[in-house]
Amino acid sequence: MLFDLTDLRLFILIAELNSLTRSAERMNLSLAATSNRIKELEARFGMRLLYRESKGVQLTPAGQTFLSHAQQFMQQVERLKGDMQQYNNGIKGYIRIFANTTAVTEFMPEILGKFLTLHPQVNVALEERLNHDIMRGIQEGTADIGIVAGPVQGEGLEILNFSTDKLILATALEHPLAGVGKVTFAETLEYEHVGLHEGSTLHHFLNRIVSESGQRLKLRIQVRSFEAMCRMVETNVGIGIVPQSAALRHKQTMQLSLVELSDPWSVRERSMVVQSLDALPLYARDLVEFIRQQTAQVPPVPVEKEAA
Template sequence: MLFDLTDLRLFIHIAELKSLTRSAERMHMSLAAASNRVKELETRFGTRLLYRENKGVQLSPAGETLLAHAQQFMQQVERLKSEMQQYNNGIRGHIRIFANTTAVTEFMPEVLGRFLGRHPQVNVALEERLNQDIVRGIAEGTADIGIVAGPVPEQGLEVIAFSTDRLVLATAPGHPLAAAGSVGFAQTLDYQHIGLHEGSTLQHFLNRMALEAGQRLQLRIQVRGFEAMCRMVENGVGIAILPQSAAVRHARSMRLALVELQEPWAVRERSVVVQALDALPTYARELVDEIRAGAQ
């Protein structure tokens, strides 16, 4: 074998501390033993990993590559330890999900209610993240399943499209845009908007679209969810752009006018993102199937 866990931990410490001596102390080993481990790694990989300088050590390009893989590998080890510990607590599985705003608030509660009802010994962590952070989390192995809307950059990941997410404009019935059959996004920028909280995927996306149009959203107030957003709209505080599924649901109990957005980006494809579906545990693959079925 080219390395063991001690080698990787030592190398990560060296990269952080820029010192072989301090890294050896942190690992509770002699300087000679630490130096020998690094030399053995360089011999096995057939390349220099460190540059030894007067002020400490610097990683070579090969060392930077090893560091990136070592950090990812150790994250996987820690996740393995954490998940195996769950067995001692009566939990047989753990799934970490990074998802966008719509997934977290609109369909994942129902999906997880059904799934966890059938799998009481599986633990799920659901976190709302921005699209780019979701994809990065899957690529780096810090999450098992990602749920995004819109295009996914090519990163060697498995992308499973399962439905579409249409954005619409919601206004109070008496608003000037309420009677329009459809509107362009630029037309809405003349009015005060109700936005979601900072960190929301949807709000981040709309802010970016406004900037690309050379303007800024006039955010009158920001709220935590679509229900609060629709209540603000109903009472004339402002207008809002939100997923059609949420808008239609709240329009059943609130006085709202729903107007189609003309922008091509208003229709976004929803996708599940994983490193490799076949590599997931059986219960995680079942959850992916539940997401695909439930969101539709």
């Protein structure tokens, strides 16, 4: 055989850390043993996989190809372990999820809480990522399930629509736009906004919309969560574009006016993305179906039409 699982794990780690030394430490190998393993791999394939540089190592084009196959191979190994774990109570399943801001902060915590209670042998890693990072994570096999909102394209991936959400405008009760019924996003740009942090999916999405229109978003403050956004909006620091599901939840405890956006892009399909549903471990397929069931149980609630 050209390589073993240790070779693959080691190479993936080297690609992540760009360092033979740190990878050796993480794998509990000596630096000499680590270097020899890479040299043997290169000798077996008859080509260089790494560029050795003073600041670390970088993958060659051949190394990039080897990395892609190594990640896919290791993902298959994890799937095999997962499917077999149902026969051994001592083994736990592990699901890696990359998701957008709304999923991470709004509906996934409740869904995962229920799922993990029903599946005590399964562990989950949930990470907030941007849409393009989510898609890349699924393609490269660093995540098992991706959750995105809005139109997505992933050649060779399965995209499973599971619910719909809508972006709306939240304002303080005394704001000029409170209770107007409908507005366009462009009409909100003359006012100061409360936004999410730089790394959030929604921030990047709205910035792209503004850039394409040639206008500017007046950000008064940026915060880390939809709850913080709504609290700032409530005190009239600014107005905010938020998912309807989050706005309706926070409106129960805050003094907010919710205004519908008439822009077509405000309606967003939520989708799960996987490499192949059939290839996922049984417990990961169970989670995909559980997410579908849980989100189907909650019908979309219309924005309250407030009197002008």
